[in-house]
Amino acid sequence: MTKASRSVGMVTVATIVAAFAFSLTETVQADAHEEYEAAFNKDGELIRPAGWREWVFVGSPLTPNSLNGGVAAFPEFHSVYIDPKSWDHYKKTGKFREGTMFAKELTLVGDTSATSGIGFFNGKLQGFEIAHKDSKRYSKDSGGWAYYTFGHHDEPYDDTTSAMPAAACAACHTAAAAEDMVFTQYYSILQAAKGAGEAAAGTGGK
Ligand code: HEC
Structure with a gap:
């Protein structure tokens, strides 16, 4: 050679x-960017999805105790994620597909001052919840959605759980959420993505 x-x-x-x-x-x-579909055990309990922290982050509402007379109903940061398959669908169609799943991980308020200023900073993890849309599985009275809580405490969260009664969760969503049981009014990332197709992929939206 x-x-x-x-x-x-x-x-x-x-x-x-x-x-x-x-x-x-x-x-x-x-x-x-794996597609995620809900899975249930033989008792019909939802199995906690793995890897939700790698889903698409849509917002972090906070109603701290200190702005609610010392006792807020939900005093934690709510880090909200949507599963990637439903994010893609929402970008294309502006609708939440059957099977849509939102994960909400709670974090306590920790420090209230930092070198950047006075404010609210993440403390300990404090719980995990899911909203899941499946019109065949769930009642029309709850808009075809069900709500699950995997514990209101630090990790480890529960592995499986049954749907919460509509009065405990769905009722408030029915009454006040802007779009198909979801509080899109508080998620500017979803507002920018709605029907924007690939333009929503962090390029400044529409
Ligand atoms: C008093 C009204 C109220 C009740 C009761 C309520 N929620 Fe919500 N939920 C909200 C609001 C407001 C938001 C959006 C802002 C936020 O997270 O604070 C929200 C957001 C969510 C989200 C993120 C997706 C979305 O729809 O915006 C999930 C998941 C969720 N809630 C689960 C639950 C579960 C599980 C329960 C019952 C244990 C529950 N919620 C009870 C008001 C409520």
């Missing part, structure tokens, strides 16, 4: 290795 042909061979090998590495990266990215 001449020196020239050997180096051509090495270039080819390098190209193949690079292509393989690229395809691996593609696969990993596809996995991170």
Whole structure:
């Protein structure tokens, strides 16, 4: 083999290795954006989804005790995520598909001052809840959604749980949520994404 042909061979090998590495990266990215569908155990309890912190983050409402006479009904930060498949659907159609799942992870208010100023900073994790849309499975009275709480405490959260009674959760959502039982009025990320297609992917929206 001449020196020239050997180096051509090495270039080819390098190209193949690079292509393989690229395809691996593609696969990993596809996995991170995995489609999520609700799963239930034999008693009909919802199984806590894995990996919700890698879903699409839509907002973090906060009603702290200190602004609610010392006793807020929900004093924690609410970090709200939507599953990636439903995010894609909402971007395209502006609708929450059957199967949509919102995860809400609660975090206590921790410090109230930092070098950046006086404010509210995340303390300990304090609970995990799910809203799930399935019009076949759930009553029309709750808009085809059900609400689940996996514990109101630090991790570990419960692994499975049954749907909460409508009066405990759905009623308030029915009464006050802006769009299909979801409080979209408080999620500017969803407002920007609604029907915006790929323009919603962090490029400044519509
Ligand atoms: C008194 C009214 C009220 C009740 C009762 C209530 N929620 Fe909500 N929920 C809200 C509001 C307001 C938001 C949006 C702002 C926020 O998170 O504070 C929300 C947001 C959510 C979200 C994020 C998705 C969305 O729809 O905006 C989930 C998940 C959720 N709630 C689950 C529950 C569960 C589970 C229960 C019952 C244990 C419950 N909620 C009871 C008012 C309520």
